[in-house]
Amino acid sequence: MTVQDDYTPPAIWTWDAQNGGQFATINRPIAGATHEKALPVGQHPLQLHSLATPNGVKVTIMLEELLAAGHTGAEYDAWLIKIQDGDQFGSGFVAANPNSKIPALMDHTTQPPIRIFESGAILLYLAEKFGAFLPRDPAGRTECLNWLFWLQGSAPYLGGGFGHFYAYAPSKMEYPINRFTMEVKRQLDVLDRHLADHTYMCGGDYTIADMAIFPWYGALVQNLVYNAAEFLDAGSYRNVARWTQAIAARPAVIRGKMVNRSFGEPHKQLHERHSAADFETQTQDKIGETL
DSSP, X not given: OOOOOOOOOOSSOOOOTTXXXXXXXXXXXXXXXXXXXXXXXXXSSEEEEEOSSHHHHHHHHHHHHHHHTTOGGGOEEEEEOOGGGTGGGBHHHHHHOTTOOSOEXXXXXXXXXEEEESHHHHHHHHHHHHTOSSOOSHHHHXXXXXXXXXXXXXXXXXXXXXXXXXXXXXXXXXXXXXXXXXXXXXXXXXXXXXXXXXXXXXXXXXXXXXXXXXXXXXXXXXXXXXXXXXTTTGGGOHXXXXXXXXXXXXXXXXXXXXXXXXXSOGGGXXXXXXXXXXXXXXXXXXXXXXX
């Protein structure tokens, strides 16, 4: 390993607002709202405020899968939160999620409405609300939650760790890239060994554990995030690749990946979703907006 100059932390850390690379403008060491902005409310009881990052895609996949399975009560409005513009610091969003991270869901079937934040919590809430995609027997339910919480604990090493230092940091630094690459490859090996004996994460049935893990690790092996599949030798994790291909082909997954997407190919972008018809009429290629 290349020897680098040592960094001596100061006695008390102070914030340099210009330090932080690509996301410096939206990262800060304090919480709370920066401006007043109410959240819009559409016609459906479920109101989602999100962006099609991996954490956001988890929830839109779940909602589209619920609708595909016949749960009409899962109809929803999805509103775009532009995190680069600081929408997550509006007063309405902060009230829905004091952590100012997407996604946030408001359930208006109760009064006052219930707020649900953290993507894993939203998946669990919807699975329990509709009695779907979560095993009911104690052993199966526990195994499913094992993997759901595995994802919630592991993904920060992939995104905030590996993804940040490999793709977004202002300069390439050998130690953090090596450290987080080792951890991500270990995680991929965990998944690959498990999927060698399981069709889906919790056995033969597709569950919220698959919906949680796929947008992160499926996207990684498909080279849809960080442009790092070759660097990680992602193709060598053949069981993860097989699982990824099976999930990626599901129509509800294809739709879920489009919702609140404001980047990439125009025909895959549906900035807001208010009905199933929007997939046919409101993608960016069909409404003629220029990226």
